[in-house]
Amino acid sequence: MQVITEKEYNVHYYEVDYKKKLLITGLMNFFSDVAVQQSENLGIGLEYLKENNVAWVIYKWDIYLKRYPMFNEKVRVRTMPYSLRKFYAYRTFEMIDEKGDVIAEANSLWFFIDIKNRKSIRILDKMYDAYGIDRSNNKALNMEKIKSPERIDYEENFNIRYTDIDTNRHVNNVKYVDWAIETIPVDIVDNYELKSISIIYEKEITYGEHIKVVTQIEENNNDITCIHEVRNSDKKGVAKLKTVWIKN
Known part of the structure; x- marks a missing residue:
């Protein structure tokens, strides 16, 4: 069974803009933090990765916002590993307000690399077991394609x-x-x-x-x-x- 991790955050003053809304960078930091927390909880966190000379490196983000949480608002951030595909993984995120409404969502794609040569390697069997993902689950998320600018403004x-x-x-x-x-x-x-x-x-x-x-x-x-x-x-x-x- 795939693991879902949820963590509560309070929007601090230093995380908002002059309109008292959470900065987009603050939202991304919440997403990254809950993903790290999940791995730590499962025993495959930062120390495990370091000992095995491996790392997860983000390749793509698609983030959609319905509304921004405000200063001092409490939110819950949830993450779930979506699938593992030999050398890379998909992960999803949600931000939920105190009413239970989803106010932000994200899809992400991560490469699993060898730290020494900075090359992609096959995801370790322990990752499949820890995240509760069947080895036949290699479904992909449809993510945005981005072209280079055609001009510079x-x-x-x-x-x-x-x-x-x-x-x-x-x-x-x-x-x-x-x-x-x-x-x-x-x-x-x-x-x-x-x-x-x-x-x-x-x-x-x-x-x-x-x-x-x-x-x-x-x-x-x-x-x-x-x-x-x-x-x-x-x-x-x-x-x-x-x-x-x-x-x-």
Whole structure:
């Protein structure tokens, strides 16, 4: 039987924007935290991964928001491993408010890698047993495909800091969202609400690198779609993002 893990969070002051709404990065941190908590509970957490020289690396996110929780609101975040497919895994998430309504959902795709050579490897048998997933369960989630921007409307440069690095010694996946939003004009951020975000991580970024984020903006009647690409110092794309904003 597949394992479901649920954890309660209180939205703190340092996790909200000036409208007192939870930041999208805060929501992503809740999702990541409950996934780590599940693995820790099952005995296949950070220490187990380190001892076996393996790691889970995020490859894709699709996140959809019905509404943002507010400052001091209590929410429950739930995660479930959806399937394992030899070298990678799908995982789903939900955020639930105090009324029991689902206010945010996410699908994700993770690669299982060897830490030493940074290559994908076959998922260990222990993972199937711990997560309660039958070895014949290799169904896939339908996830967003993102193209590179066709033009550049806005761009920003960033240096990778020590505080950007996670336990796998590369840039934390949430940082890419911070960078992408920094390239969007402030009047859009002020007058529109981010309703969905999709991300594809194509290459790792490490401490000391210099990156550029380029953004294409398409305006419709009541919504705006932004296509973002993170490029390294060799001008090669290392991640793509798509954000959809709805007018307040």
